[in-house]
Amino acid sequence: MSNLSSSMKLKSAIKKIPGAHACFRLISPMLGRKSLNTILDSYSSSPPTDQNILDIFNGEWASQLPSSLGLKTSPGFAGLFEDGRMDWAEKSFGGFQSKSCLELGPLEAGHSYMLQKKGASKVLAIEANSRAFLKCLCVKEILSLDKVAFKFGDFRKFFEESDEQFDVLIASGVLYHMLDPLKLIEQMTKATDKIFIWTHYYDAKIINANPVLKPRFKNLENIERDGKTYQWTEQFYGGALAFKGFCGGSAPSSRWLTRDSILGYLKAQGFSRIDISFETPEHQNGPCFALCAQRK
Numbered sequence: 001m002s003n004l005s006s007s008m009k010l011k012s013a014i015k016k017i018p019g020a021h022a023c024f025r026l027i028s029p030m031l032g033r034k035s036l037n038t039i040l041d042s043y044s045s046s047p048p049t050d051q052n053i054l055d056i057f058n059g060e061w062a063s064q065l066p067s068s069l070g071l072k073t074s075p076g077f078a079g080l081f082e083d084g085r086m087d088w089a090e091k092s093f094g095g096f097q098s099k100s101c102l103e104l105g106p107l108e109a110g111h112s113y114m115l116q117k118k119g120a121s122k123v124l125a126i127e128a129n130s131r132a133f134l135k136c137l138c139v140k141e142i143l144s145l146d147k148v149a150f151k152f153g154d155f156r157k158f159f160e161e162s163d164e165q166f167d168v169l170i171a172s173g174v175l176y177h178m179l180d181p182l183k184l185i186e187q188m189t190k191a192t193d194k195i196f197i198w199t200h201y202y203d204a205k206i207i208n209a210n211p212v213l214k215p216r217f218k219n220l221e222n223i224e225r226d227g228k229t230y231q232w233t234e235q236f237y238g239g240a241l242a243f244k245g246f247c248g249g250s251a252p253s254s255r256w257l258t259r260d261s262i263l264g265y266l267k268a269q270g271f272s273r274i275d276i277s278f279e280t281p282e283h284q285n286g287p288c289f290a291l292c293a294q295r296k
Contacts, residue, residue: 050069050071053138053141053142054071057134058074059075061073061076062076062080062107062108063107064077064080064081065139066082071142080107080108080111081110081113083111085196085278086115092275093196093294095118096118097118097119099120100120100166100167100168101115101122102164102170102192103123103125103169104174104188106125106126107135109135109139109150111170112125112139112150113139113143113148115147116145116148120147124149124166125150126150126153127150137150156184166191168192168196169192169196171184171188171199175257176200176255176286177254178254181232181254181255181256181257182225185262185269189266189270189271193294194293195293195294196290197290198288199288200285200286201256201262201286201288201289202217202286202287203259204220206282206286207286207287220233220258226268230258230261232257234253234254235256236253259289271293272295273293273294274292276289276291
């Protein structure tokens with residue numbers, strides 16, 4: 001069918017809709033173009049499947065779904081639905097069975113799925129990225145995550161307005177995306193006595209030796225909190241902000257704390273037991289580690 005024929009049919013159809021003339025005047029200049037994108041492009045013409053749901057965000061997925069499902073997420077490189085870090089945290093905390101959990105930045109619901117599978121009685125997962133939030137809802141539907149409530153918004157604002165307490169708090173991949181990571185740690189420690197964190201941290205020797213990472217960072221700054229000194233540095237996302245699947249912070253830059261500053265600030269908030277694992281100083285995106293911090 002020619003573009004002209006298609007345009008005439010669309011024009012005729014629109015004119016039959018009451019009150020549609022103004023709308024048609026807005027889109028009519030586009031009707032003669034070779035490629036016409038309309039709301040009709042959002043419709044599916046194939047039988048309903050779980051794969052169709054995932055394909056809504058084709059090319060934007062960061063994580064793989066459980067391999068047993070036989071479903072494809074593209075590019076889907078991270079095994080967040082079968083993540084050894086959550087297995088380790090389960091052991092460190094003495095289990096998630098019947099526990100209430102607060103999850104910050106669920107991304108695509110991989111850890112949310114694992115928490116429910118491990119017996120959590122309730123998971124409140126707060127995501128500020130609208131596309132990540134919608135992907136979480138897609139996964140919730142596919143995997144029947146009836147113990148998980150996904151909320152769209154800024155978890156820092158949640159902390160400001162809520163004094164709700166949780167048995168466990170999960171903060172994987174969020175601390176190094178904050179403009180004030182010390183403030184986030186303070187907020188987290190007021191909501192629970194058990195915190196799991198996976199994060200990158202700043203190590204000047206390692207990062208300055210990496211020609212790809214070094215240009216992204218400024219020099220270290222000393223920060224005073226409650227009479228003690230901590231250190232962080234500002235980093236910039238640069239071209240990564242152009243990717244629709246971007247899963248960083250909500251500003252063009254963030255601040256990375258040093259390893260000692262993360263541990264020192266947690267201890268200053270009364271978290272005297274800190275288990276550390278999955279430490280990778282030479283990670284391609286910068287030094288990182290996982291920790292389980294608890295008040296005794």
